[in-house]
Amino acid sequence: MYVAEIERKVDMVHQTSLFDAEPEHNPTAQPKNQPLNPLAPGEPLAARMRPRTLDEIVGQEHLLGSGKILRRIIEGDKITSMIFWGPPGSGKTTLAEVIANHTHARFVRLSAVSAGVADLRKTMEEAKKFRFTGKHTILFVDEIHRFNKAQQDAILPHVEGGTVTLIGATTENPSFEVNAALLSRSRVFVLHGLNEEQIVSILHRALTDNERGLGRLHALLDDDALQQIAIYASGDARTALNVLELAVLSHKVDASDETPVQITLPMIEDAMQHRALLYDKGGDQHYDMISALHKAVRGSDPDGSLYWLIRMLEAGEDPLYLARRVIRMASEDIGLADPQALGICVAAQQAVHFVGMPEAGVILAEAVAYLATAPKSNSVYNAYNQIRAEILSGHNDPVPLWIRNAPTSLMKNLGYGKEYKYAHDYYKDMSVEDAERPPVGKLQEYLPESLVGRRFFEPGQQGREASVKRWLEKRREAERPD
Known part of the structure; x- marks a missing residue:
């Protein structure tokens, strides 16, 4: 189980033996002030280029622009429970990381893909211990929609009681994927996919960044190539950076060679191949x-x-x-x-x-x-819904006697089928104005008594219904009393 904790400005030296472990010495680790070797195995470009401050974030101006609510919350370190909802690569995890870098609270990460109730229980117990020392815990749950009801229920009392502040990230609609009780205690922030201009801006930054990006590789891309990556990414910054990294590293084998390498549009298209479209059959x-x-x-x-x-x-x-x-x-x-x-x-x-x-x-x-x-009409659909509403509201009158079935003598004696007019016996003597429509005259009433006179079917004026409309208007006109 992967649970990573970020502690900033830890002022509880006496708690070190209980909560904190000394980091292991890694003689191969590069000093922080040394630029990463972009050709060395390790973090992918998308991870290295993840923004660390609000000002580095591209996009989401509706939330992070000057004076906007989420920016004020983060800058003021007034973090409340919230859900980040947006498509892949829109910056949900990035926002959580920025909060982790900025807040004075203890920040704990869980992945809903691998965490279980036992992991949640352990996290909450630790949060309670820190709370007694005056240190609040922010719990970030990535892909929170993957938690089932039991797992989400395990979080709820601790959010209600203030043991933790919850930050969830999801690509799925939280209205359907997050428990109503948990959702009602959280603010939902909707993140948008990045536009092509914003994606290109991120790619430019990665190409020129000598410390975290590909700047030391001296790769050159023309505008068409960058634009093609942006189109392919469909708003996903992570996808765009992955394509850029693959295209550059597959054509630059020596980081010490300062000769610029031109990355062409065919190279980009080769790196893109066929992308699996963003789609979830149940989402x-x-x-x-x-x-x-x-x-x-x-x-x-x-x-x-x-x-x-x-x-x-x-x-x-x-x-x-x-x-x-x-x-x-x-x-x-x-x-x-x-x-x-x-x-x-x-x-x-x-x-x-x-x-x-x-x-x-x-x-x-x-x-x-x-x-x-094709010509359009929703007349049948509307009639169906209107009649269904009438039935569900209680209009369930008995079938009129004259149109009831009368297979036995008892039923006939009770009046079933009496005065029923067999239409074909009458049609042959009625005038026909339109060979494709029945005669205009109405022989008798077919609706239940409480609905006599109601009109449900109203044909439109497109296609075949135009002639139906003309016929029905004449029929209904003939039914009106003089």
Whole structure:
């Protein structure tokens, strides 16, 4: 179990034997004032370039700009329990490290990947001992979303009682991944992925830093190469620095050689290879992207629709899940405006199941493009929801007698089916204005008594529903009393 503690300005000399251990002498360790050898094995560039002060942090101006709340909290050493939520490489752990460097409190790190309840219990017992000596403990839990309910519950009483101040870092939505009780006692700070300009700034710093970066290697990159790394990184500073380090170190074999080496765009592309896309089938990215796909289809944007579909497929989403969602879109957002849409999507689902990936991707793309360019209507969807709400609110009247089934003589004697009008016997004598629609006249009432006169289905004006709308307006007009 890895538990690292940072002690700053320790004023408890008499506690040394209980809490502190003398660091082991390492004769091979480099003095702190000596620059690291960038070609020697050790910490990766991303770890070496991690900011140590607030002023070194790039991005997150909404939290760390002059006068912003998080900056004031850190500078004033008024640390309260908080959760840092943001994508990978946005600076969550970096912020925790900056707090560790700045605070006078005892700072303890735990990784939720490897820590268990026993580790938490030990940490809390130590925090209690330090509290008796006047030393407060800040507990940083990286990837806190990986703690289960029992582990999070083990932290809660110690946060409530002031034994520790909690700082959690997560890439997942804390509303779903952090216990409500723990979340209510913490302030959530949302970190944003870095933009391309900010990534390029970080890369420039790494290239020119002689102490922690690659400055002593005299590597030269043109703007196109730096921009390509920034695009590839997708807001993740760690990824960008890893690509830069690989590209430079794979072409510079002698750190003592001061001859500049030009790192070209092809070298960068070779170092990038194929990146695994940021995606979690059970997390926010999954739900955000399927939402984006659905909204792009609804908004009749084939470009956006195809983009989100293909991005999900490339990230490893189950194509059958996407096929099911596409079928739902056909009913919810196209409906009777183009009844063929549902059949096309069902056929696509069957084809995806039969063909499999990667060939099935084009089949799904065809179905999505069809939906995006089809006329739109949510009339059936709205009618369904309205009627469901009526039923759930208590409108559960008995079926009118005239439309009940009457298979026995007893039921017939009770009036079941009496005065039912068999529609086909009447249609042949009624005038037809539109060959694709039934006659305008309504033969009898089919709703329960308490809902007579209610209108639930309101067709739209796109596609096939335009003629449905005209027919229904005439039908309802004919029903009105003179």
